Amino acid sequence: MKDLAHPTRMQVAPSLEGPNEGYMPGFGNDYETEVLPGALPQGMNSPQKCNYGLYGEQLSGTAFTAPSHQNERTWCYRIRPSVKHSHRYTKIDVPYWKSAPNVDPDVISLGQYRWDPVPHSEDALTWISGMRTMTTAGDVNTQVGMATHTYLVNTSMEDDYFFSADSEMLVVPQEGVLRFSTELGIIDVEPKEIAILPRGLLYRVEVLEGPARGFVCENYGQKFELPGRGPIGANCMANPRDFKAPVAAFEDREVPSTVTVKWCGQFHKTEIAQSPLDVVAWHGNYAPVKYDLRTYCPVGAILFDHPDPSIFTVLTAPSGQPGTANIDFVLFRERWMVAEDTFRPPWYHKNIMSELMGNIYGQYDAKPQGFIPGGMSLHNMMLPHGPDKNAFEGASNADLTAEKLDNTMSFMFETRFPQHLTGFAASEAPLQDDYIDCWVDIEKKFDGTPGKK
Numbered sequence: 001m002k003d004l005a006h007p008t009r010m011q012v013a014p015s016l017e018g019p020n021e022g023y024m025p026g027f028g029n030d031y032e033t034e035v036l037p038g039a040l041p042q043g044m045n046s047p048q049k050c051n052y053g054l055y056g057e058q059l060s061g062t063a064f065t066a067p068s069h070q071n072e073r074t075w076c077y078r079i080r081p082s083v084k085h086s087h088r089y090t091k092i093d094v095p096y097w098k099s100a101p102n103v104d105p106d107v108i109s110l111g112q113y114r115w116d117p118v119p120h121s122e123d124a125l126t127w128i129s130g131m132r133t134m135t136t137a138g139d140v141n142t143q144v145g146m147a148t149h150t151y152l153v154n155t156s157m158e159d160d161y162f163f164s165a166d167s168e169m170l171v172v173p174q175e176g177v178l179r180f181s182t183e184l185g186i187i188d189v190e191p192k193e194i195a196i197l198p199r200g201l202l203y204r205v206e207v208l209e210g211p212a213r214g215f216v217c218e219n220y221g222q223k224f225e226l227p228g229r230g231p232i233g234a235n236c237m238a239n240p241r242d243f244k245a246p247v248a249a250f251e252d253r254e255v256p257s258t259v260t261v262k263w264c265g266q267f268h269k270t271e272i273a274q275s276p277l278d279v280v281a282w283h284g285n286y287a288p289v290k291y292d293l294r295t296y297c298p299v300g301a302i303l304f305d306h307p308d309p310s311i312f313t314v315l316t317a318p319s320g321q322p323g324t325a326n327i328d329f330v331l332f333r334e335r336w337m338v339a340e341d342t343f344r345p346p347w348y349h350k351n352i353m354s355e356l357m358g359n360i361y362g363q364y365d366a367k368p369q370g371f372i373p374g375g376m377s378l379h380n381m382m383l384p385h386g387p388d389k390n391a392f393e394g395a396s397n398a399d400l401t402a403e404k405l406d407n408t409m410s411f412m413f414e415t416r417f418p419q420h421l422t423g424f425a426a427s428e429a430p431l432q433d434d435y436i437d438c439w440v441d442i443e444k445k446f447d448g449t450p451g452k453k
Contacts, residue, residue, distance in 0.1 A: 013247040023244035033248040034281035055081045061286035074284025085276035089268035099265030100136035107426040114435035117374025124155040127205035134425040137417035147218040154211040159257040163202040168219040171195040176212025185246025221326035224315040242295040330412040348386030354419045362408035388438040
């Protein structure tokens with residue numbers, strides 16, 4: 001719900017009351033919403049003259065000829081066409097925000113890494129200046145791969161706006177509350193929620209409660225979608241009704257403003273004379289959404305064995321190779337453990353995928369020590385990892401009654417590409433130099449006696 005203690009300067013469309021106040025439920029729906037009655041044309045997209053003197057404009061998230069089940073576009077009815085929100089561009093430097101390929105010859109990305117939370121700063125940091133890139137993968141120019149970031153935000157953007165032409169952005173808050181005032185409406189997001197900001201969508205980020213810290217997965221490739229459930233069927237995991245798109249909202253402000261654009265890994269700024277958040281009505285299926293991670297319904301083993309972690313996938317961005325994602329967003333939240341005669345935590349393994357994990361709150365069952373809220377870990381492709389000694393011994397000798405794994409929420413950004421550390425991740429972020437030693441005291445237990453366990 002919109003927090004009335006934090007009023008917005010935008011005019012917001014009338015909306016449903018109750019849990020959906022300010023939002024429209026559904027994932028990939030064809031939404032329609034208007035602030036002023038009659039602002040949204042009926043039965044057509046591009047009338048000769050729009051009501052209220054508005055301009056009709058389409059925002060396309062896919063190629064015009066994409067298959068109908070993948071085609072995404074939104075028609076916007078705005079005070080000015082967006083060409084009025086773009087002028088001559090000046091290249092600017094955003095030193096801590098990196099894009100792939102970003103291979104630093106002095107940085108070793110091969111290894112198992114873990115970081116404490118990046119500390120908050122006394123400097124004024126906005127959404128742009130507070131972004132800290134940890135890893136990059138693939139190539140932003142060919143629109144494959146991703147980057148992972150942590151953000152530190154303590155200052156609102158006032159008459160400054162931003163959009164990424166490179167990427168869709170998945171935002172995972174860990175501390176603080178942010179407001180994304182977008183062209184298509186307002187999304188407030190707090191810890192235990194996520195937001196998805198489509199490529200090309202323009203927005204301003206405000207701090208409602210700060211300082212704010214969290215994680216971002218910058219997706220260069222195909223958009224995130226819900227994973228196929230297969231034999232699981234129609235229910236559980238992430239259900240479409242729990243995703244929320246904002247109702248229309250606009251502001252009509254004629255004040256000097258700036259727009260910063262991320263394009264092919266570079267940043268450019270342009271000066272304009274008004275707020276670009278001027279969409280009075282819109283309809284379509286290309287829109288930002290938020291999702292409450294507490295509504296994720298995990299599915300697991302109820303007799304024996306530990307399923308692959310893919311069973312906990314919330315969203316997936318396909319790669320074109322069936323079953324091998326450009327990115328999977330995987331959630332490890334509270335759940336019951338009931339499997340018999342089973343090692344219940346994640347097992348030891350090597351993986352063709354590269355896994356960056358983040359801790360939102362609580363303890364992660366495979367690493368009860370050292371992996372703290374706000375922290376991150378990286379296990380790159382084909383590097384072995386798994387429980388430390390204490391987790392292994394505890395799970396191997398536990399009395400296997402039904403057990404609630406409680407007060408825990410961690411996630412994984414998993415990609416088919418190797419993730420390369422940035423210079424910031426290697427030398428400025430609080431790297432735990434002794435993380436690799438968590439496996440040093442694992443003992444040899446082999447005993448060749450027949451029948452010995």
